[in-house]
Amino acid sequence: MIGQIVFLIVLATAIYLFSRNVGRIRRNILLGKDTDRSDRPAERWKTMARVALGQSKMGKRPVAAVMHLFIYVGFVIINIEVLEIVLDGLFGTHRIFSRALGGLYSLFIGSFEILAVLVLTACVVFLARRNLLKLKRFSGMEMKEWPKSDANYILIIEICLMTAFLLMNAADYKLQTLQYNHYIKAGSFPVSSLLTSFLAGQTSTLVAIERACWWFHIVGILAFLNYLPYSKHFHILLAFPNTYYSKLEPKGEFSNMASVTNEVKAMLDPSFVPTAEAPGRFGAKDATDLTWKNLMDAYTCTECGRCTSVCPANITGKLLSPRKIMMDTRDRITEIGKNMDQHGNDHHDNKALLDDYITREELWACTTCNACTEACPVNIDPLNIIVQMRQYIVMEESAAPASLNNMFGNVENNGAPWKYSNADRFNWADK
Amino acid sequence: MDELNKSEIKNPNFEIPTMAQMAAEGKQPEILFWVGCAGSFDERAQKITRDICKILHHVSISYAVLGTEEACTGDPAKRAGNEFLFQMQAMMNIQLLDGYNIKKIVTGCPHCFNTIKNEYPNLGGNYEVIHHSQLIQQLIDEGKLKAEGGESFKGKRITYHDACYLGRGNEVYEAPRKALEILDAELVEMKRCRSNGLCCGAGGAQMFKEPEPGNKDINMERVDEVVAINAQVIASACPFCMTMLSDGIKHRDKDQEIKVLDIAEITARANRL
Ligand code: SF4
């Protein structure tokens, strides 16, 4: 009975804390400007099914794709087991599903165990890739301190959880064969049955191991749940809405700013009456000038570095890293959210995404080649943020690099980006 | 590569019709050829422009250009963040195009192609837009263009460099390759091709500024990939890629061994146009 009460308190606290943190992230995302992504729902569902559920963009790197698939499938399916654990915890039962499911239960437990081994393998391989093989993709100036440890913590936690799960089953299985107490014969244990010889023979020790692992496993999962909102691992949830709200237009298409259209129309036709209000600011200086989709992108980023590893600017040693653009955006909007929580909604810390986080040198290095957006496994668009920040620099500050200002002048005066007279435009026909 | 150097470049011996002229005669062309700024002013790109005209002339499509009336689409301004300038250019061009009642456009540049096709509709300019590599593919499919009578590319190692705004930007990967397939050449792909293609370094208005500090220029990174696969010809489909790749090849002192040719130039040569 005490066990049940403790369990209920732990569960309720975990769920409360988790929903509070998710609520904060949701609030932070909604600090972004509005953008309409409600069109073409059928196409959106399809994109989500393909990219998030079907992992379609992982295939370009086969080793990572297979290992990631193990963890992904493992996590989704083993969570059925978590449901049983939660029900057992609440009702003080043991393996509550075993009666109802009968033979099927063996199949379930058996496949969970095999998946657990696959997850374990994948986590070990991933740890090795990060720390022993030191793949270039996992390093970079933005991958120091927290982001670096974060990735390792996740893998280590997963290894612990899976080990506890298998150990729990092993002790349970041994107790079952000993026909001890309520440990009735339930399930088949293809993996953990191999571990039983390592366990002590005494039933009291076995019960202690089984209980300890049970508690560790479920408390660990609840703790992990609460770790998600602080971690790149949050992508396991946000990947779904984020791919649903993907940009559906061709990658080359940059949306037109409606506020500018109004002003240009008024300039070309003095009788034109604008319909929409002028925005407070053209382009983005701070994270709150970005759209909610940009901010959702930022919280979805897995820090995998696929974008940066294909970025022509980054490959050739420039400062720009699209992954850093996403991480900076996330860190800044989180900071703004924290300021609001601590000092009220009107507080301003005199910092901004531009210059305090992202430098101009990074922004001007982008070739708008879309390699980053193509590579991102969860359809994140770093390029869109880069362009909005360029818009701020150009339209609000008139602070583009001098050579670009020359180009603007030429386009405006001669209709071409170079200093050639329009009258010479057709000379090629006579050569 | 002697043949490639030898084949003389013939200037068009036909009139290139302008819209103004046609409109004055009360005629309407089937398609407008949007030349673009590079195609109009850059000496190397002018050759590509003339070859596109030769192809249009050869297959007797009724076409016209805007001549001195054409102006920058606004692409470099938009990518650099100058939305005002972009929309100014766009709206003036739309006025011009609509004034001539244009319905169909072929462009000689992936940037013009992308901008007019994707970004003009929302500002009121709706046209059917294709890139010249797509036109060439169509003409090949219809049997109107063959690779005959001209220079032979048989057995030459040719690789195609995907332009970002054609490839990833608009998913046109096959059309330019189609134009190469009929050459009976040895087509080789670089490791980074199609959706994984590496940018030449010119996009996003980089063409008009010095690159940011780094340890290598992007076009050199790309050219080294071409050198590594021993290609004799790099086919390109964008005047900016053309500049970047040619500069890179020259910089590596490979301009004797490796030629950079546009899809249109290759097609024109293969057909002795
Ligand atoms: S679009 Fe910009 S940031 Fe993205 S890969 Fe290309 S150069 Fe890098």
Ligand code: SF4
């Ligand atoms: S933006 Fe996408 S590709 Fe880049 S690090 Fe984040 S998840 Fe990976």
